[in-house]
Amino acid sequence: MKYDILIVGSGLAGSTAARILAEHGKKILVIEKRHHVAGNCYDSKDNNGITVHRFGPHIFHTNHKSIWDFVNSFGAFNHFQHKVLSYAEGRLIPFPINRDTLCDVFGIALPVTEVSSFLKKQIEKSTFNVPAQNFRDAVVSQVGEHLYDLFFKNYTKKQWDREPELLSAEIAARIPIRENRDARYFTDQYQGIPISGYTAMIESMLNHENISLMLNTDYFDVKNDINVDKTIYTGKLDEYFNYCHGELEYRSVHFEFKTADTSFFQPVSVVNYPNDYDFTRITEFKHFTGENSDKTSLCYEYPSAKGTPCYVVLSRENIEKREKYKGMSDQLEKNGTHIFLGRLAEYKYYNMDQVIERVFNALK
Ligand code: UDP
Numbered sequence: 372m373k374y375d376i377l378i379v380g381s382g383l384a385g386s387t388a389a390r391i392l393a394e395h396g397k398k399i400l401v402i403e404k405r406h407h408v409a410g411n412c413y414d415s416k417d418n419n420g421i422t423v424h425r426f427g428p429h430i431f432h433t434n435h436k437s438i439w440d441f442v443n444s445f446g447a448f449n450h451f452q453h454k455v456l457s458y459a460e461g462r463l464i465p466f467p468i469n470r471d472t473l474c475d476v477f478g479i480a481l482p483v484t485e486v487s488s489f490l491k492k493q494i495e496k497s498t499f500n501v502p503a504q505n506f507r508d509a510v511v512s513q514v515g516e517h518l519y520d521l522f523f524k525n526y527t528k529k530q531w532d533r534e535p536e537l538l539s540a541e542i543a544a545r546i547p548i549r550e551n552r553d554a555r556y557f558t559d560q561y562q563g564i565p566i567s568g569y570t571a572m573i574e575s576m577l578n579h580e581n582i583s584l585m586l587n588t589d590y591f592d593v594k595n596d597i598n599v600d601k602t603i604y605t606g607k608l609d610e611y612f613n614y615c616h617g618e619l620e621y622r623s624v625h626f627e628f629k630t631a632d633t634s635f636f637q638p639v640s641v642v643n644y645p646n647d648y649d650f651t652r653i654t655e656f657k658h659f660t661g662e663n664s665d666k667t668s669l670c671y672e673y674p675s676a677k678g679t680p681c682y683v684v685l686s687r688e689n690i691e692k693r694e695k696y697k698g699m700s701d702q703l704e705k706n707g708t709h710i711f712l713g714r715l716a717e718y719k720y721y722n723m724d725q726v727i728e729r730v731f732n733a734l735k
Contacts, residue, residue, distance in 0.1 A: 372583070374400040377597055379590040380605030382410020383723055384713030386576045387441075387730040388603050393581035400597070401577065402588040408577060410605075411681055412569035412723070419630055421656050421668040422568050426681060427624060428641055428654045428670075429569060432559035433724035439561035441727060445575040448563035451659055453556040457643045459521050466522060466643060467556065468514055469549040476521065486550040490514055506535040509543035526645035530674050531622060531684060539685035542720065556641075559724075564659045605713040607680065608696045616695040619718055621680030625673040636667050649673055683718045693718040710734075 376392055378385045381403040389399045407413050411426035430453040433439055442448065457466035465472045470486050473479070481489055493515025503509035506527060511519045527535045527542075547558070555562075565572045577584055590606065604611055609619040627650075640658035644650060650671040657667050683689070696718070703709035710733050714721050721729065 372398070374398045374583070374597075374599050376400070376601045376603060377402065377599040378603045378605070380404075380410065380713070380715075381408040381573065381577065381584065381586075382605055382713060383412055383573070383726050384605040384716070384730055385410075385603065386573045387727050388605075388710075388712060388734060389582050390576040390579060391730065391734050393579040397581060399582045400585070400599070401582060402585045402590055402593065402597075404587070404589040406587055407570065408584070408586070409570045409573040411679070412573065414568045414570050416568075417628070417630075417668050419664045419666045419668050421662045421664055422660055423628065423656050423668050423670065424569070424654070424659075425626065426679065427626060427672060428659075429723065430557070430562065430564065430659075431723055432557040432562040433727075434559045434561070435724065435728065436561070437731070438724050438727050442565070442572065446565050446567050446572045448565050449660070450562070451564045452562055453641070454554055454639045455556045455641045455643060456637075456639050457522055457645060458647060459645060463638065463642065465554045467546050467549065468518060468522065469554060470552050471554065472518075476518065483551055490548070490550075493517060503540045503543075505540055506538040506543050508536075509540035510535075510546075513543075513548045522643075522645050524645075526643060526651060529645075529649070529651050532674065532676065533684075533686065537686050539687075539690065541685055545720075566660070601708060601710070603710045603712060605711075605716050607715045608693065608700065608711065608718050611711075611716070612696055612699055616692050619692055619696070620676075620684040620686070620689055621715070622682040622684050623675045623678030624681050625675045625678060627671040627673065629669045629671065631667050631669055632665075633667060634665060636669055680715060683714060683720055685720060689718070 375397040376399050378389050378399060378401045381401050385401060389401050393399050412429050414422050414424045417423045455466050456463040464475050470483050474481050497511050497516040499508040499511040501512055503512050510523045531538055636655050641652055641654050643652045650673050652672050654670045655667055700711040711717055712730055712733060713726050
């Protein structure tokens, strides 16, 4: 069988690309080194009959109707609105910071109209540089040192195993600071979780007569045996180029799954633990889907340097290295032989909808 395009990786980036190209009549071979599709969106039901996200909580959110319609065409989504609490000073506090967070932390009844001037006073008491060049200054310049110390400093150290001063301000932009009482983690117009799971959604994407899938196949073992005009690569950027500019860092997580013998363990799907314990957060999956069980399934996340890559590490050194590799991948893209897509291949901290948007644009 002659294929037009080889796609390396069956995560969200690879599977979206495969589907779009298959619908344009291209014959696609997707190769996947793991035993399952869906990359780190992979989910499956556990012994409690609850759908568990095997690589940490994935909540789909987007402001683009075209992206929402695209994912919904592979299986219906519910309308789950994600809320997070942060365990600090021995209690659960709304996070990201909003008006109610300030009332709780400072023990005051603050009208929404006075939040801005209240934060201004917090900021005036603090030291930082503007424009912010790193994660710490990006947060402190918005909320001041007290709130930074309580919610951000130690979580960030645990998550990335480095001082927040050494991380990009871009990471801080993921977390909004709100003056109103909106306690949701995201405010995108479309939010939800696929009712049958992400794995089923990806399987449905790949279920097309023009797509062939090979699991348990490492690209680097077979690349010389496959003859295609174009390769879409979604694996690690540095690995593709045989680490010629040195290794990029990818952060992993040790996911510890537990069952609690109670119908609910915590009031929301995710509780962050910035200051206490070695884990960063606990996810309780039942909240996502409303699945019924006498028990409840939990996941404790312990960030780690080793294991399946989950995150890119946005430090100055890694960003500089990324640019060197990008020069090489851009050249291959210009030649028309390759496209590099997704978190690992572009070394970007993409959300799921951003991955799909990138694929849409790359294949236009
Ligand atoms: N963060 C933090 N405190 C929190 C939550 C997040 O300091 O309670 C910081 C931390 O550096 C984290 C980053 O913000 O890595 C991005 O958080 P997000 O919730 O987007 O992480 P993800 O869900 O992608 O792991």
